Amino acid sequence: MDFEAARAWLFQHLDAEIEDKRVLAAMSRVPRERFVPLEQQSMAYDDRPLPIGLDQTISQPLIVALMTEALELTGDEKVLEVGTGSGYQAAILGELARHVVTTERLPVLAESAQKTLRNLGYNNIEVKIAEETLGWTEGAPYDAIVVTAGAPRVPSELLLQLKIDGRMVIPVGSRYLQELYKITRGQKRNVVKNLGGCRFVSLIGRDAWEE
Ligand SMILES: C[S@@+](CC[C@H](N)C(=O)[O-])C[C@H]1O[C@@H](n2cnc3c(N)ncnc32)[C@H](O)[C@@H]1O
Helix, strand or coil: CCCHHHHHHHHHHHHCCCCCCCHHHHCCCCCCCHHHCCHHHHHCCCCCCCCCCEEEEECCHHHHHHHHHCCCCCCCCEEEEECCCCCCCHHHHHHHHCCEEEEECCCHHHHEEEEHHHHCCCCEEEEEECCCCCCCCCHCCEEEEEECCCCCCCCCCHHHCEEEEEEEEEEEEECCEEEEEECCCCCCCCCCEEEEEEECCCCCCCCCCCC
């Protein structure tokens, strides 16, 4: 399998959709094939989500790029990801921010992601097993938060972990279809922008969906 050629094709396709070329440059440094099961590797550079086991998925590259772009990272941020999955999104955040904390509720996925990230040399990413409270309060406040599972509403537990002027990107809607929201936390009011429709697996937890 010629991963280089497949990757080049994907980035040509994403280039038309994504304005922030730093995001694309970061994504082009991360080998997506290392984050998917062996049997999915030939599809690693298709622009679509892929199964990673335990009924979970690695997100579609275009959605990863859109979510990352909306976080407006400049290199000095502390970022929280909720939903480590394969670790792919965390690696991209690790390329663009100072420090990343990523939480995953399924220990098998967390361990596998941690191993992949360690093997690729990322030392600015901490993988945590999710606790009852969404996110990771010990590391708060964060400059940016990305939630890579669909929530029924914007969880206040997560908003509280975001700095003033910080950005949170989160899919909100039903179990099967969501809208991607970008929320900028204000002193008094938050600004919410709808980035369009998407489809994510469910965010499970006290301030989200039941299992
Ligand atoms: C679409 S996958 C994430 C894809 C991932 N960002 C990647 O790059 O591969 C969603 C993940 O969120 C996890 N998840 C669901 N609820 C969670 C919670 N409350 N805390 C942390 N992770 C959660 C799921 O187990 C699943 O692995």
